[in-house]
Amino acid sequence: MKVGIIQQSNSSDVAENRRRISEEVRRLAAGGAQLIVNRELHDSLYFCQEENTANFDLAVAIPGEATDFYGNLAKEAGVVLVTSLFERRAPGLYHNTAVVFERDGSIAGKYRKMHIPDDPAYYEKFYFTPGDLDFVPIDTSVGRLGVLVCWDQWYPEAARLMALRGAEMLIYPTAIGLESADTPEEQERQREAWTTVQRGHAVANGIPVVTVNRVGYEPDPSGLTGGIRFWGSSFVAGPQGELLYRASADREESVIVDVDMKRSEQVRRWWPFLRDRRIECFGPLTRRFID
Numbered sequence: 001m002k003v004g005i006i007q008q009s010n011s012s013d014v015a016e017n018r019r020r021i022s023e024e025v026r027r028l029a030a031g032g033a034q035l036i037v038n039r040e041l042h043d044s045l046y047f048c049q050e051e052n053t054a055n056f057d058l059a060v061a062i063p064g065e066a067t068d069f070y071g072n073l074a075k076e077a078g079v080v081l082v083t084s085l086f087e088r089r090a091p092g093l094y095h096n097t098a099v100v101f102e103r104d105g106s107i108a109g110k111y112r113k114m115h116i117p118d119d120p121a122y123y124e125k126f127y128f129t130p131g132d133l134d135f136v137p138i139d140t141s142v143g144r145l146g147v148l149v150c151w152d153q154w155y156p157e158a159a160r161l162m163a164l165r166g167a168e169m170l171i172y173p174t175a176i177g178l179e180s181a182d183t184p185e186e187q188e189r190q191r192e193a194w195t196t197v198q199r200g201h202a203v204a205n206g207i208p209v210v211t212v213n214r215v216g217y218e219p220d221p222s223g224l225t226g227g228i229r230f231w232g233s234s235f236v237a238g239p240q241g242e243l244l245y246r247a248s249a250d251r252e253e254s255v256i257v258d259v260d261m262k263r264s265e266q267v268r269r270w271w272p273f274l275r276d277r278r279i280e281c282f283g284p285l286t287r288r289f290i291d
Contacts, residue, residue, distance in 0.1 A: 001142055001261050004033030004079070005245075006042075007234040007253045009216030014043050014058075022073055024254040029077035033256050035142050037082040037212045039234075040150050040175040041096070044086070046214065046230075050222040051126045059088035067099060067107060075105030080140045082147060084173040086127075087112070096128045098147045098173055100138045109138030113149040114158065121179065121225045124151070135161035143168040143261060146207075150174045153198050153211065157285070163205035164274075168261060170201055174213040174234075180226030191231050191249070199241035206268040208244075208259050209237045215252055239267040 006024045010017055021042060028036055041047075043066070047055040060066040066085055074081040080103055087097035096113035112131030116124045135158050137144045146167025152158045153172045162170060176194060178187045202209040215232035235246040236257040247253040268274065284290050 001259045002032045002034050003210055003236060003257050003259050004028035004031075004036035005210065005212045005234050005236065005247070005253075005255060005257065006036065006038050007212060007215050007232055007247050008039065008042070009230075009252060010042065010045050010214060010218070012045050017043050018069060025073055025077050025079065025081065028254055028256055029079050031256050033079055035080045035082070035140075035145075036077075037171055037210050038084055038173060039212045039214045040084045040173040041086060042084055042173075042214075045218050046175050046228065048124050048127060049121045049218070049220045049225070049228065051123050052221070055127065056088070056094065059086045059094050062087045062089075062097060062099060062110065063107065067101075070099070071101050071105035071107065074101035074103060078103050080108070080142050080145075082145070082171055082173065084149065089129075093129055094127055095131060096124065096149055097131075098149055098171075100140060100145060100147060103141055108140045109136075109147075111136075111138065111147045111149065113152060115151045115155055117151045121220060121228055135165070137162055137165050137167040146170045148172050150176060153194070153201075156197075156201060156204065159201035159205055163207060167205075167207060168264065169207055169259070170198075170205070170209045172198065172209070172211040174211055175230065176213060177228040177230035180229070187231075191233060195233065195235065195246075198235075199237045199243070202237045202239055203241040203271075204273060206239045206271060206273065207264050208239055208261070209235075210257075210259075211235055213247075215248070215250065239264045240271075 087095040114131040118125040146162030214230035219227040
């Protein structure tokens with residue numbers, strides 16, 4: 001499969017962000033991309049750096065104007081398109097939602113972010129209700145996609161459940177970056193840990209992983225922190241965790257990566273982790289902690 005990834009910076013202008021995404025989708029599609037993945041919350045700045053009720057005005061209905069726009073774009077380009085939207089489900093009820101569009105522009109499915117962080121500069125619990133659609137892959141014309149979102153990428157349970165339900169690829173739209181107060185050594189440890197844990201999901205489940213991050217600097221509107229410098233580094237890993245492509249840490253990139261989807265079957269024959277799982281002993285995993 002030819003997978004297109006769009007690593008971009010963002011502005012406060014929703015129309016401009018969409019225009020730039022559209023340009024890259026068309027360019028990647030012309031280059032043969034069959035599946036194109038965007039970063040997390042790509043229509044706006046990463047507004048979760050502060051708690052501000054005015055930011056709820058950025059949320060959109062699903063379906064609605066935003067899904068019409070991206071559905072038409074997917075249809076025009078003839079690609080399966082993974083988007084990441086701020087969903088207004090009802091008054092006072094909002095989600096961080098990935099929407100996947102089929103090549104004909106229809107909505108193939110959606111996933112609401114399950115794990116919601118709450119850290120300085122990442123005040124997502126203020127905005128997002130945890131997802132209620134479970135860890136269920138989305139069936140598309142290019143395969144069964146296990147779409148998760150950002151903070152979900154640290155949890156092996158989420159990746160495993162997607163794999164157990166037949167996901168052929170894990171996909172993570174992402175917005176993560178460097179805290180200015182951390183030392184350069186700590187910043188690099190965090191970036192490498194982020195890459196390593198997701199490559200581990202590929203290995204443990206024997207399927208490719210596609211992670212697309214924001215890039216560039218966004219100031220903190222509240223002025224309480226030094227803002228976020230998103231570390232880019234979007235990547236595609238194969239089913240043994242091998243890096244097929246890793247983008248720059250500080251530049252925009254839109255590229256096509258060839259992924260051998262048939263390789264997963266052979267890797268799972270060599271390393272039959274699913275066969276050897278001791279499922280009868282895993283019940284305690286549903287507990288918060290084992291005293």
